[in-house]
Amino acid sequence: MDLTAQQLLRDIELLSRAFLESESDTPILPRISPEQLREEIEFSIPERGGDHDEVMRRLVDIFDRTPRTATNRFFNQLFGGRDPSATVAEVLSALANNSMYTFKAAGPHILIERELIRHMGEMMGFANADGVFAPGGSLSNLTAALVARDHALEGAGERGLEGSTLAMYTSEESHYSIPKAAAIIGIGRNNVRYIPADELGRMRPDALAEAIEQDLSDGIIPAMVNATAGTTVPGAFDPIREIADVTRPHGVWLHVDGAYGGSIVLSENHRQLLDGSELADSIAWDAHKMMGVPLTCSVVLFRERGRAAASLSEHAEYLFQQDDDDLNPGTRSMQCGRRNDAIKLWAAWQRNGDEGYAARIDHLFDLTAHARAIVENDERLELSCEPMSVNVCFEVRDKPSDLICHRLDESGRLKVGYGVVKGRRVIRIVFVNADLTTADVDQAFEAILETAEEMPKTNNAVEVASRCAVC
Numbered sequence: 001m002d003l004t005a006q007q008l009l010r011d012i013e014l015l016s017r018a019f020l021e022s023e024s025d026t027p028i029l030p031r032i033s034p035e036q037l038r039e040e041i042e043f044s045i046p047e048r049g050g051d052h053d054e055v056m057r058r059l060v061d062i063f064d065r066t067p068r069t070a071t072n073r074f075f076n077q078l079f080g081g082r083d084p085s086a087t088v089a090e091v092l093s094a095l096a097n098n099s100m101y102t103f104k105a106a107g108p109h110i111l112i113e114r115e116l117i118r119h120m121g122e123m124m125g126f127a128n129a130d131g132v133f134a135p136g137g138s139l140s141n142l143t144a145a146l147v148a149r150d151h152a153l154e155g156a157g158e159r160g161l162e163g164s165t166l167a168m169y170t171s172e173e174s175h176y177s178i179p180k181a182a183a184i185i186g187i188g189r190n191n192v193r194y195i196p197a198d199e200l201g202r203m204r205p206d207a208l209a210e211a212i213e214q215d216l217s218d219g220i221i222p223a224m225v226n227a228t229a230g231t232t233v234p235g236a237f238d239p240i241r242e243i244a245d246v247t248r249p250h251g252v253w254l255h256v257d258g259a260y261g262g263s264i265v266l267s268e269n270h271r272q273l274l275d276g277s278e279l280a281d282s283i284a285w286d287a288h289k290m291m292g293v294p295l296t297c298s299v300v301l302f303r304e305r306g307r308a309a310a311s312l313s314e315h316a317e318y319l320f321q322q323d324d325d326d327l328n329p330g331t332r333s334m335q336c337g338r339r340n341d342a343i344k345l346w347a348a349w350q351r352n353g354d355e356g357y358a359a360r361i362d363h364l365f366d367l368t369a370h371a372r373a374i375v376e377n378d379e380r381l382e383l384s385c386e387p388m389s390v391n392v393c394f395e396v397r398d399k400p401s402d403l404i405c406h407r408l409d410e411s412g413r414l415k416v417g418y419g420v421v422k423g424r425r426v427i428r429i430v431f432v433n434a435d436l437t438t439a440d441v442d443q444a445f446e447a448i449l450e451t452a453e454e455m456p457k458t459n460n461a462v463e464v465a466s467r468c469a470v471c
Helices: 003-025 034-040 052-064 084-096 108-124 137-152 177-184 205-217 240-250 261-266 307-312 342-376 401-411 438-453
Strands: 130-134 166-171 192-195 221-228 253-258 282-286 298-302 381-383 391-396 415-421 424-430
Touching: 003 052, 084 342, 108 130, 108 261, 108 282, 108 298, 108 342, 130 137, 130 307, 137 166, 137 177, 137 221, 137 253, 137 282, 137 298, 137 307, 166 177, 166 205, 177 192, 192 205, 205 221, 205 240, 221 240, 240 253, 253 261, 261 282, 261 342, 298 307, 342 381, 342 391, 342 438, 391 401, 391 438, 401 415, 401 424, 401 438
Parallel strands: 166 192, 166 221, 221 253, 253 282
Antiparallel strands: 130 298, 282 298, 381 391, 391 424, 415 424
16 A cells, blocks of 8 residues: 555544544534634635645644534434444545446446335335436436426427426425426426415325316426425425326326435335325435435436436447446436445445334334424423424424524524424424434423523514415
8 A cells, every 4th residue: 555545544534533523522513604714714725735734634624613414413404313334335435436327437336226226116116117316306306307398298308398388286395496497497487386285284186186187278288296205394295196196197297206205115114105106207215314324315216217318318429338228327317427326325225224224214203203292291382283204393382483493503502493384483303313312302302492491482473475376
């Protein structure tokens, strides 16, 4: 081993150890303002390169000030925790630096990606799944939307929309990546129909049917229905089977945005939330959320093989020089150069197995039930909606949800977020980190309640403009 390799290993070990020790000592950092960061760290790009050891010192300074997302005080986003096997695989993939467009460039990692897609597809009910990894659920949803557009309007990829108007349908509770996808693929944000949700936050199939029928009568082509499996704030699951009953008679593409909740299929006890997934044409699934794999690790699955390649494959002799398309994922990917996100998921699955992941999901639901019980048994707290999965939305009575979350962040006690449910601003606590215990949940609520005592009284009611097309 040459000196450069030895130095690389030394620095990785030293800096990783320093970061993990700092994380252990300080699970959550008090918020550091951008102004303070600019004062403490030199961010400008130098004209001339500097000393390697000085770069390492600056890296320490940066990571000493980086928000902690893997600890038992982080409840803010839909990811958290750290799988050790996946983390090691992530480091090794950076060392190997393969690109996942061809078997020639990536070798066994292509076979790993294909096996993961097969296994994940089977879990969703796809007998012969196709698919590809993408950098996050937004890109998975975008890939599915593009394929759906081409399914709805033959030749759109070559000739454009040619004056046709297409529409996409999604719940009023759905993720913002859906209108973004509509804008990117030429359908347009104004042609996204926001379908009203029921009292649990689920898309109403009757309202969906009404919207599709109206568009058909107006000469508008229904391109895609997006059913959300785990909405961002209330954590609701749209009724996939009932939605499929609406889409199938019209041949409308049914996509399931399971970026958040797709992992629930791993649990025999809770997978009924994804009932009807086998009827979807495509499904997005983020392993970096409930499966604890490092960011980013998302998959878009297709029930029918060849659909993605039909929309995305391009002739490139300089790249696709050997092996068939099944071994060259670049033919069905939005990207050319693509990082290796498969190996870390494979490593985590090797460690956990199907049974371990089932236990993980069940544990997250148990934590959710514990949090719900805290809310229901404390007169200072009020449950905002019935939890369908691993989100618990609540208010501290007469106290400002947003200011409580801001104060917790500023003090370094807890990172937790807020959202709007039924016209009220609420605290949303999510359980995706399987290392959490009920004691951690108790401590989180203790911090929330103690902070709320310092807050003035307020009304959390907010005015929310409806996005619905047929409310």
